[in-house]
Amino acid sequence: MNFGYEAKTIKQPEFEAQLFFDYSNERLLVNDFSGNIDDLLRAINKYVEKYSFTKIIIKTRPQHWQELLSKGLELEAIFKSYFNGIDCYAMVFYKETKRRTSHYWVQENDILISILEKDRQSFLTTPPSTYHFRRATKEDVVQLSSLYDHIFKLYPTPMNQPEYIHYQMNSGNIFYLVEHNKQIVSAASADINKTFNHAELTDCATLPEHRKYGLMKKILSFLEADLKQQGITCVFSIARALSYGMNAALYQLGYEYGGRMINNCYIFDKMEDMNVWTKDLPV
Structure with a gap:
């Protein structure tokens, strides 16, 4: 395939x-x-x-x-x-040279510095009771693909294809999602590497009208807990450098900034710079 x-x-x-x-x-x-x-x-x-x-x-x-x-x-x-x-x-x-040249570096730095200057909050906000969190199953792949297709005009991998998400699940990767009125409104996944005992938290997406409740932070926390049970000791995420919300969520969850990868992949609507965030999961 x-x-x-x-x-x-x-x-x-x-x-x-x-x-x-x-x-x-x-x-x-x-x-x-x-x-x-x-x-x-x-x-x-x-x-x-x-x-x-x-x-x-x-x-x-x-x-x-x-x-x-x-x-x-x-x-x-x-x-x-x-x-x-x-x-x-x-x-x-x-x-x-075009690939090496970042057109948004100063703006991305401003976003990053504004995040790093804030105090970390150890608590997670509690969303309204109409939001339900759970681990995804293969029965969710069509709705998940629709979520990614709705949010991203461009994406590094074909997450808008149900068969690709099905393939990822068969490969051992896990997804967590949030439902609201029986509709998937937010999701993320963990790409697990058992050889090196690390996992990439990726495919983070939330519909715009549901972004004020801290859903992604809770999804990532659920993923971390699941990964910890599997013996994973290191997690990392690569976030759009222009996305305040995603970078802020990772910082608030205790991730450490590790650098920026220039024009790393096609995502959202163009080739974009991506920030690296890492975190140790205590045994």
Whole structure:
């Protein structure tokens, strides 16, 4: 089934790498690697030329990021505790000046600073009793896809397709949702990686008329509790840098800002910068 991306494991005598070909967002991700970095970079460049990727992201452990820096890559974000408690350094390089150029950086900084200057609140607001929270099932995929299609003109993955959400659930990812008058009005998911015991909290969406009740913060809390029971020790989220509400929700839930990824993916209505937020889940 083709969803606009492809994962590949590359094994060569000099190195081994887990690659993610994200054709829809014109980027190549190296999610893990071992071996000779020079040979890895040469192999990556061949794929970049073949598929016309404009952004390359290499996720690396602490011992490698400075070597990659010395070879012309940039440090764009740090994912705390990503590799079973070891920090991940997201090193990037760009093939087009347009992709490297952020047109909203100062505005995004203003949003971020205004959030970081606020005190964190340890309590969650209680929405009206007409809102019901629960874990999603496969019977919800059509309504979920309609929710994402309604909110996002563009999205990095095909969340407007019921079969894609069904595929995500079959892959072990979990969704939580909120119903109001038997309609799904808010949802989010956790993309779980059991190898490294981390999960990405993603696919966060709330209908505009229901955004004043703190629904997303409660959904993320439910996801965290579920993940903790599964032995997940690290969670992270990548939020639109232009979204005050989403970044504020993550900050209030105790997430730590880890950097901004320039023109990282197509979302909402254009290619956008994305803020990285991470949090440890205590055992």
